[in-house]
Amino acid sequence: MLKRIKSSAQTGAIGKSLLMPVLTTVAGGAVGALLVTTFLTGPDKAPTDLTVSTTQTQTTPGTQATENAAAAPTETEEATAEISEKEGEVAVAAYVAPAAKNLNELTKTVSVSKGDTLMKVLTRAGADRTESYEAITALNEIFDPRSLKIGQDVTLYFGMDDARESDATAPSLIRVSLKEDVDRQLAAVRTPGEGFTAQETVLELDRKMVRAGGVIQSSLFLSAAQAGIPTKTIVDLIRIFSYDVDFQREIQPGDSFEVYFERFADENGTILKEGSILWASMTLSGKEFSVYRFKTDDDGFTDYYDEKGRSVKKTLMRTPIDGARLTSGFGKRKHPTLGYTKMHRGVDFGARSGTPIMAAGNGTVEFAARNGGYGNYVRIRHNSEFKTAYAHMRKFGKGVRKGARVKQGQVIGYVGTTGRSTGPHLHYEVHKDGRQINPLSVKLPAGRKLGGKMLAAFNAYTGQVRQEVAGVELETQLASIK
Numbered sequence: 001m002l003k004r005i006k007s008s009a010q011t012g013a014i015g016k017s018l019l020m021p022v023l024t025t026v027a028g029g030a031v032g033a034l035l036v037t038t039f040l041t042g043p044d045k046a047p048t049d050l051t052v053s054t055t056q057t058q059t060t061p062g063t064q065a066t067e068n069a070a071a072a073p074t075e076t077e078e079a080t081a082e083i084s085e086k087e088g089e090v091a092v093a094a095y096v097a098p099a100a101k102n103l104n105e106l107t108k109t110v111s112v113s114k115g116d117t118l119m120k121v122l123t124r125a126g127a128d129r130t131e132s133y134e135a136i137t138a139l140n141e142i143f144d145p146r147s148l149k150i151g152q153d154v155t156l157y158f159g160m161d162d163a164r165e166s167d168a169t170a171p172s173l174i175r176v177s178l179k180e181d182v183d184r185q186l187a188a189v190r191t192p193g194e195g196f197t198a199q200e201t202v203l204e205l206d207r208k209m210v211r212a213g214g215v216i217q218s219s220l221f222l223s224a225a226q227a228g229i230p231t232k233t234i235v236d237l238i239r240i241f242s243y244d245v246d247f248q249r250e251i252q253p254g255d256s257f258e259v260y261f262e263r264f265a266d267e268n269g270t271i272l273k274e275g276s277i278l279w280a281s282m283t284l285s286g287k288e289f290s291v292y293r294f295k296t297d298d299d300g301f302t303d304y305y306d307e308k309g310r311s312v313k314k315t316l317m318r319t320p321i322d323g324a325r326l327t328s329g330f331g332k333r334k335h336p337t338l339g340y341t342k343m344h345r346g347v348d349f350g351a352r353s354g355t356p357i358m359a360a361g362n363g364t365v366e367f368a369a370r371n372g373g374y375g376n377y378v379r380i381r382h383n384s385e386f387k388t389a390y391a392h393m394r395k396f397g398k399g400v401r402k403g404a405r406v407k408q409g410q411v412i413g414y415v416g417t418t419g420r421s422t423g424p425h426l427h428y429e430v431h432k433d434g435r436q437i438n439p440l441s442v443k444l445p446a447g448r449k450l451g452g453k454m455l456a457a458f459n460a461y462t463g464q465v466r467q468e469v470a471g472v473e474l475e476t477q478l479a480s481i482k
């Protein structure tokens with residue numbers, strides 16, 4: 001069971017009082033406890049989801065428990081309003097018999113350290129192992145345990161819960177909560193008899209569009225950072241243009257850029273996070289490229305497209321050679337010359353010596369020389385993610401040297417058998433994030449060209465975006481978040 005609670009940033013101090021499970025121990029209820037859990041959407045609203053659960057022990061008369069249950073919610077609301085002052089955190093209030101514990105003793109916040117699992121964190125905070133396990137199991141419905149971050153706070157709420165048959169005097173774990181993002185709070189909450197339930201609270205933030213830009217002095221990164229553009233946005237910007245622009249070589253002083261992106265703010269207007277870039281433009285040596293973020297409804301993918309509706313991603317060729325046949329695949333194999341089994345980190349294409357080899361995609365040559373067992377070897381950097389490498393060449397293509405810019409399909413060399421090789425073939429590798437991957441099975445960045453209805457929809461959309469951008473003032477100095 002999962003409860004999703006949406007909250008709006010506009011309706012006041014809701015972020016602070018999203019969810020208030022209130023533990024009520026009824027006065028005089030030494031023999032029975034009453035747990036009232038109230039979920040509020042705001043302090044100024046009536047509870048929208050009020051659950052009153054009564055748990056009785058054999059010694060408590062049923063009628064008494066019911067009366068208490070009916071009376072409790074009003075008190076609960078008051079308690080909630082008081083507690084909501086507590087800074088940014090969901091609090092638990094205890095309505096207690098005089099002898100019972102105070103609030104501080106019931107709430108514990110623990111910070112995640114290196115090597116921690118949620119189980120370690122909870123048990124370190126004093127929670128019972130079984131209860132921790134139950135809470136974590138519920139939480140895992142909405143939380144990926146691998147996303148637990150060092151320094152992240154986990155808050156535990158304990159309560160006296162006589163309903164538990166085990167050690168009734170020890171405080172039981174009632175709730176575990178953690179903030180997964182500035183606008184997303186996750187919790188596992190226990191209801192007697194039902195165990196833990198996952199709850200997700202999403203704070204709806206205000207979207208603010210920003211148009212920023214500037215002239216590139218030395219590098220795009222530096223100029224964008226100087227303009228106050230957040231790092232995440234700059235990295236996105238570079239990635240979007242990485243298939244078309246060689247940031248090491250093509251940027252000249254005086255080139256300029258503009259970016260139109262989302263930011264999200266809370267009810268006080270404080271920016272909490274960055275969103276997506278909707279439009280960006282770069283003017284390089286007087287030539288302007290614009291890209292638009294666009295979702296194609298037919299397949300549901302969102303990608304960046306140029307003015308003509310072509311995806312900025314350029315597909316890398318899986319087979320950068322014509323008329324060749326695959327002679328050795330990717331993976332473990334018995335090495336033909338060394339005799340032992342080793343990992344083959346590329347694919348081999350058998351071809352006649354002298355057959356032209358093409359660049360699998362646009363990029364910059366970062367290596368073109370003799371390279372040990374690889375023989376004559378070329379490696380091309382396509383963008384921050386992908387590189388391709390070509391080995392055993394007889395000779396290099398015209399103009400192919402370190403630093404040269406190559407276009408997809410350009411001849412970069414010719415099949416040979418230089419280096420450790422038994423016969424003429426191309427050994428071809430695709431590197432993703434620095435590791436060789438199987439070019440024949442991996443999903444390579446696929447570029448799409450919009451056509452028909454989708455292109456018409458795109459054109460209508462880009463017209464709208466251009467109009468929108470024109471209506472927003474260009475900022476050359478943004479205030480940063482931190």
Ligand SMILES: [Zn+2]
Pocket residue numbers: 328344346347348426427428
């Ligand atoms: Zn090979």
